Amino acid sequence: MEALFIFIVKSSGLLLLFYCAYYFLLRKETFFNSNRWFLLAGLITSIVLPFLVYTKIVWIDPTPMPISTMDYSRAYIPHIIEQKSFEINWNYVVLAIYSIGFLALIIKFALDFYSLNSVLKGKKVHQQADFKFIDVSENIAPFSYFDYIVYNSSMYTALELENIIEHEKVHSDQNHTMDVLISRVFCVLFWFNPIIWLYKKAILQNLEFIADYEAAKKISDKKAYQYTLLKITTHESCVAITNHFYQSLIKKRIVMLNKNQSKKWNYWKYYAIIPALVAFVLLFQIKTIAQEKNQPQEISKTNDSDDIYNINKNTTDQEIKVIAEKLKKNHGADVAVSNIKRNAKNELIGIKINIKKGTEEVQTIQIDGDEAIDSFAISVSTEKNGVKKIGIVTDTESDKSTDYQSRVAEIENYNDSDRMAPPVPPTPPATPELQPAPIAPVMPVLPKDLELPAPPNMSNMPKPPVLPRNTKDKVAMENFDKKMAEFQKKMDAFQPKLDVYQNQVEDIMSKRELVYDKEMEKYEIAMEKFGAEMDKYGAYVDQQFGGDFEKKMEQFEKDMKVYEQNMKAHEKNMKKVERDIKRI
Numbered sequence: 001m002e003a004l005f006i007f008i009v010k011s012s013g014l015l016l017l018f019y020c021a022y023y024f025l026l027r028k029e030t031f032f033n034s035n036r037w038f039l040l041a042g043l044i045t046s047i048v049l050p051f052l053v054y055t056k057i058v059w060i061d062p063t064p065m066p067i068s069t070m071d072y073s074r075a076y077i078p079h080i081i082e083q084k085s086f087e088i089n090w091n092y093v094v095l096a097i098y099s100i101g102f103l104a105l106i107i108k109f110a111l112d113f114y115s116l117n118s119v120l121k122g123k124k125v126h127q128q129a130d131f132k133f134i135d136v137s138e139n140i141a142p143f144s145y146f147d148y149i150v151y152n153s154s155m156y157t158a159l160e161l162e163n164i165i166e167h168e169k170v171h172s173d174q175n176h177t178m179d180v181l182i183s184r185v186f187c188v189l190f191w192f193n194p195i196i197w198l199y200k201k202a203i204l205q206n207l208e209f210i211a212d213y214e215a216a217k218k219i220s221d222k223k224a225y226q227y228t229l230l231k232i233t234t235h236e237s238c239v240a241i242t243n244h245f246y247q248s249l250i251k252k253r254i255v256m257l258n259k260n261q262s263k264k265w266n267y268w269k270y271y272a273i274i275p276a277l278v279a280f281v282l283l284f285q286i287k288t289i290a291q292e293k294n295q296p297q298e299i300s301k302t303n304d305s306d307d308i309y310n311i312n313k314n315t316t317d318q319e320i321k322v323i324a325e326k327l328k329k330n331h332g333a334d335v336a337v338s339n340i341k342r343n344a345k346n347e348l349i350g351i352k353i354n355i356k357k358g359t360e361e362v363q364t365i366q367i368d369g370d371e372a373i374d375s376f377a378i379s380v381s382t383e384k385n386g387v388k389k390i391g392i393v394t395d396t397e398s399d400k401s402t403d404y405q406s407r408v409a410e411i412e413n414y415n416d417s418d419r420m421a422p423p424v425p426p427t428p429p430a431t432p433e434l435q436p437a438p439i440a441p442v443m444p445v446l447p448k449d450l451e452l453p454a455p456p457n458m459s460n461m462p463k464p465p466v467l468p469r470n471t472k473d474k475v476a477m478e479n480f481d482k483k484m485a486e487f488q489k490k491m492d493a494f495q496p497k498l499d500v501y502q503n504q505v506e507d508i509m510s511k512r513e514l515v516y517d518k519e520m521e522k523y524e525i526a527m528e529k530f531g532a533e534m535d536k537y538g539a540y541v542d543q544q545f546g547g548d549f550e551k552k553m554e555q556f557e558k559d560m561k562v563y564e565q566n567m568k569a570h571e572k573n574m575k576k577v578e579r580d581i582k583r584i
Contacts, residue, residue, distance in 0.1 A: 010050040010284060012193050017276055018042030019199050023509060025269040027202075030260040032210040038270060039203050040179065043186055045277070049285070055370060056288045098192065101462070105188045108491070111484075116145065131172055133165075144168040146177050152303040159221075163228045166218050170211040179203055194455040198502060205252070210539075212257050226254050289369070307331070308393075312375035313347040320351075323378065327355070331380050333390060339368065347372040355390060365392050453504045454495040462490035 018039070026035050060077070119136065125148075126133040129458040134150045142151035142164045149168045153161055171177070183200040190196040212229075219225050229250050307330065309323045317340060324335035334356045341350030350368040367373050463485035468476035 007050050008190075008531045012190070012195065014046040014049060014280070015042065015190075015193070015195050015199060016508055018045070018273065019195055020200065021269075021273045021276075022202060023403050024513060025272060029266055029269070030256070030259055031262060031267070032206055032213055034267075034270065035206050036179065036203075036210060039199070039206065040182065042199070043182060049277070049280070052281075052285060054281070054286050057369060058204045058288055058565060082333075101191045102188060104462075104464055105191050109184060109188060119143075119150065120148065131169060142168060142328070144171040144177070146175070156231075159224055160228045160231065163215070163219060166215040167211050170214040171207065174210065176207045178212070179207055194501070194505075197498065198505065201502065208253055209256050212253050216257060222257070226257065278534055307380040309378040309380075310375060311348075311351075311377065313349075313372035315348060327378065327380070331388060331390065333380075339366070341368065343370075343372065345372075349373060353378070406547060453501060456494075456501055460494070462487055462494070 019042070022035065022039060022042075026038065027399070050492075119138070119140070120134065123134045123136060126135075130147055132148050134148060135153050136150055137154070138154065138156070139152065140150075144150070149172060151161065151164060151168075156164065180203075185201045187196055187200050191453075205328060216222055216225060309326065311320065312321070320337055320340070324337055327333045327335050336354040336356070337351065338354075339350055339352040340348070341348050349370065349372055351373070352366040352368075353364070356361045365376070377393045378390070380388060380390045382388050464487050465480055468480055471477060
């Protein structure tokens with residue numbers, strides 16, 4: 001349940017991010033087709049990106065796991081029985097509320113399809129090219145649904161009907177019905193999020209801008225087209241899941257129809273979303289996993305007294321079992337193997353091995369990840385004095401062995417002169433004085449009267465009636481129709497609350513935008529000046545130093561990595577010496 005809530009929060013945040021980018025940066029631009037794909041990309045990103053998690057593995061040195069022993073035969077462990085009191089599981093409450101809203105909107109969706117089918121069923125279809133024209137007698141707004149174009153020719157003049165058909169052809173030719181259906185599906189899934197309703201409204205509004213813009217290219221008299229828009233501002237009904245010619249934002253459509261084309265350099269606004277998405281991934285989509293350094297290559301014997309047991313990604317469970325039996329039989333070591341995991345290719349991706357001598361733990365190795373393991377080996381070597389050493393051997397580390405049977409301390413001498421001196425970094429070029437990079441404007445703190453209002457309570461939606469099991473029962477169906485009519489009236493009464501909320505949000509956002517647009521203009525001018533200064537600085541560095549400084553910096557970074565590896569090895573050896581001295 002927690003994972004579902006996290007997904008909802010991330011998805012809602014991404015939707016808000018794309019909507020704000022569209023509202024503040026792209027809404028007034030005439031890149032209508034680009035805006036269409038931008039808004040659809042926002043919906044897809046809000047679903048897909050929360051599932052894309054990058055796993056970052058941090059390798060750490062293995063630490064011994066102390067084993068404590070207890071005589072459980074003499075210990076008494078009391079059992080405490082806790083009395084559980086009644087508690088409300090709020091997860092189920094939230095899930096129930098979500099399910100009610102989801103079911104109501106699904107039913108509304110199905111009713112819209114039923115209404116559309118009742119309009120199209122039994123009507124005469126006139127096929128022309130890729131379009132199917134249906135002339136109806138009902139007083140409904142003209143609309144398109146995929147390749148169907150529906151209208152009432154008796155309500156319009158020949159010129160008005162030509163303008164309407166050109167408009168609907170654009171919707172049909174560009175498959176705008178898919179955009180409408182996708183936005184409706186997202187509203188059903190995220191009905192509790194007010195942003196998704198505003199997002200859907202932005203998609204539908206932009207589709208009308210596209211159709212108006214493309215239709216105006218084919219119509220000689222643009223004024224007549226605008227008069228047609230004004231004429232069709234009142235209709236008794238329209239089908240919700242179609243591209244209908246009437247939209248409530250007629251004024252905005254006429255304004256955008258007469259607006260000059262946006263300059264091409266304004267395309268930079270589409271890329272403004274990229275830094276925000278990168279920040280989202282870095283902050284929320286990177287999972288760090290700490291694992292012990294157990295990545296050996298295939299290990300071979302170094303002398304006749306060594307006994308090597310190699311394990312790699314293709315080692316089978318039976319082979320691992322045989323290795324454990326050999327270690328027990330030949331060297332008296334108890335080997336416990338657990339947490340074996342394999343991928344779809346049957347490659348080993350996880351394993352845990354505990355090697356013990358009696359109650360004393362000698363060595364532990366644990367690997368757990370999503371990719372196949374690298375090979376490693378369990379090494380058993382016998383010294384001249386009969387002391388055996390056992391441990392995990394890798395291609396880079398050979399000092400992981402631990403003594404058992406009889407402990408013998410190994411002491412190595414280290415001097416301060418053995419330590420490497422850190423490399424000296426190159427001297428950076430003298431930089432000319434540069435103005436700091438301008439900071440992008442943020443929305444200032446506004447008074448309470450400009451804060452976004454609280455959204456309407458979506459849980460107050462009326463519950464739809466249940467369809468009778470026997471649809472042939474006329475009495476039951478008549479009763480169902482009456483209940484459906486009452487349900488539709490309640491839904492129509494609830495819709496104005498959402499419309500009022502949307503109008504309030506748009507009004508407040510428009511007032512905020514006035515302040516934000518001025519700051520954005522100043523920011524753009526400052527960015528142009530800063531870019532010119534950076535170009536001058538780059539030319540200055542190339543002229544004065546060429547590529548030598550970059551090469552020196554690359555060499556310095558390589559030397560630092562070698563130095564850090566040597567220092568880690570030195571610290572590790574010193575810790576081993578300290579442990580061996582304590583044993584003596």
